[in-house]
Amino acid sequence: MPHLHIEEFKQIDFPKVYDEVSFNFIASNAMHEDEKLISTTVEDEDFFLLVKEEENKSLLKTDKLTRPASIHNVHRALLAYAKAAGLHVINSNVPQTQKNIHxxxxxxxxxxxxxxxxxxxxxxxxxxxxxxxxxxxxxxxxxxxxxxxxxxxxxxxxxxxxxxxxxxxxxxxxxxxxxxxxxxxxxxxxxxxxxxxxxxxxxxxxxxxxxxxxxxxxxxxxxxxxxxxxxxxxxxxxxxxxxxxxxxxxxxxxxxxxxxxxxxxxxxxxxxxxxxxxxxxxxxxxxxDELSEPLTIEGDFTFSKPGLSFDEITGLHNKTFRFEDGFMHFERVYKTKNGVMLRLSMGSFDRPEHLYIIIDEKGISYYPDLPLKSRSNLKAHKELGKILHG
Ligand SMILES: C[S@@+](CC[C@H](N)C(=O)[O-])C[C@H]1O[C@@H](n2cnc3c(N)ncnc32)[C@H](O)[C@@H]1O
Missing domain, CATH: 3.40.50.150 (Vaccinia Virus protein VP39)
Known part of the structure; x- marks a missing residue:
């Protein structure tokens, strides 16, 4: 996993574009202030950089859930953030010149x-x-x-x-x-x-x-x-x-x-x-031995406005909900400038999907991508809507 070990994490003013990399916003873990996610866009790929702050040495790396297809773009984002924020890099496994694998x-x-x-x-x-x-x-x-x-x-x-x-x-x-x-x-x-x-x-x-x-x-x-x-x-x-x-x-x-x-x-x-x-x-x-029915998947991933307050949503941390054939677990809660962000796992027990949703004054949305349009995810999405609408 590409990463930078840095002396101390420094925050830039969001949003900011640096070396053609967009840093959109930052979200802080509501339970562990030392963990932050930086929303990043390189070319057309949106993903998070993950910050883990420790006393003498912090870590800046890619977030596993949202990592983009191109590792080259992760390298670019890490280097651009370090430069934009003036970070002191102690060591890293990110090449300064990019290989042709791109x-x-x-x-x-x-x-x-x-x-x-x-x-x-x-x-x-x-x-x-x-x-x-x-x-x-x-x-x-x-x-x-x-x-x-x-x-x-x-x-x-x-x-x-x-x-x-x-x-x-x-x-x-x-x-x-x-x-x-x-x-x-x-x-x-x-x-x-x-x-x-x-x-x-x-x-x-x-x-x-x-x-x-x-x-x-x-x-x-x-x-x-x-x-x-x-x-x-x-x-x-x-x-x-x-x-x-x-x-x-x-x-x-x-x-x-x-x-x-x-x-x-x-x-x-x-x-x-x-x-x-x-x-x-x-x-x-x-x-x-048998021909199957064509694949049909119906439904979408839209939400109506949340009925729960931000405090009530924060209170979902670590809660698990079970429903027919599936479950939803609220793994982490983050604070953003204008609301909250949740990391959750949902879907069927043997094929769960992990994802983020943002809740702010504009409403509820998945970030950065919608879940995969599968039957189990659409079912889980309906259940998620019910929970957030209260
Ligand atoms: C024991 S290795 C075998 C690799 C290879 N097939 C071979 O015969 O040498 C199992 C591989 O499956 C991958 N793997 C495990 N669960 C997976 C999943 N749900 N989807 C895709 N790959 C998976 C692991 O990352 C690992 O590389």
């Missing part, structure tokens, strides 16, 4: 809105969830130039490594997305995907709700797969295998294939490690 980021790395606005449909699509080192994804893209591969990963260094490789190998049939694959699946059109690969997912033995494979993930996978399309799970964890088998077998109109220690064309870093340790490797392949 070029490829513009083409292969996509934001979730790219898929939400107009899903690419001109080629067969195959998806890899959690591609890690990317060996399998890159091999597949290189050997099937007529197929569009979408690689989804939440680990930034892995993403950058794969982007670099895709430039070196001149792959033009590979798109990369930094997003939770479980949410992504909800906006993929029905019956268009040839294969979904989930290779060596984190087993999350102690936090099963974080697993990629779940009933709702399989439901969405089945919907997006063509007839004959496959969802391919490969795991070294006996527990995960047993759990997944139970979850898959509950589905009708699918064919399941189980393989043990099957060799595939390319072995990932993880696989090499497990093979050396002589662990068993399990494959569960689900073949979709």
């Amino acid at each position: 070029l490829q980021e513009v083409t292969a790395l996509k934001k979730i809105e790219y898929f939400a606005n107009k899903f690419p449909l001109d080629k067969e699509v195959r998806i890899e969830v959690g591609f890690g080192s990317g060996r399998h994804l890159l091999h597949q893209a290189a050997t099937h130039p007529d197929v569009l591969f979408i690689g989804i990963e939440i680990h930034r260094p892995s993403i950058e490594q794969v982007l670099k490789q895709s430039v070196i190998q001149k792959l033009n049939n590979l798109l990369v997305l930094d997003y939770d694959a479980r949410l992504f699946m909800e906006l993929v059109p029905s019956n268009i995907v040839g294969a979904i690969y989930v290779h060596f997912p984190v087993p999350w033995d102690k936090k099963p709700h974080r697993r990629v494979i779940s009933t709702s993930f399989i439901e969405e996978a089945r919907r997006v797969l063509k007839v004959g399309g496959t969802l391919e799970l490969r795991t070294d964890s006996e527990n995960y295998y047993a759990y997944s088998y139970e979850t898959f077998i509950a589905f009708n109109k699918t064919t399941l294939q189980i393989n043990k220690n099957k060799d595939i064309a390319i072995s990932s870093k993880y696989e090499d490690r497990w093979k050396k340790m002589e662990k068993n490797i399990y494959d569960v392949t689900m073949i979709n």
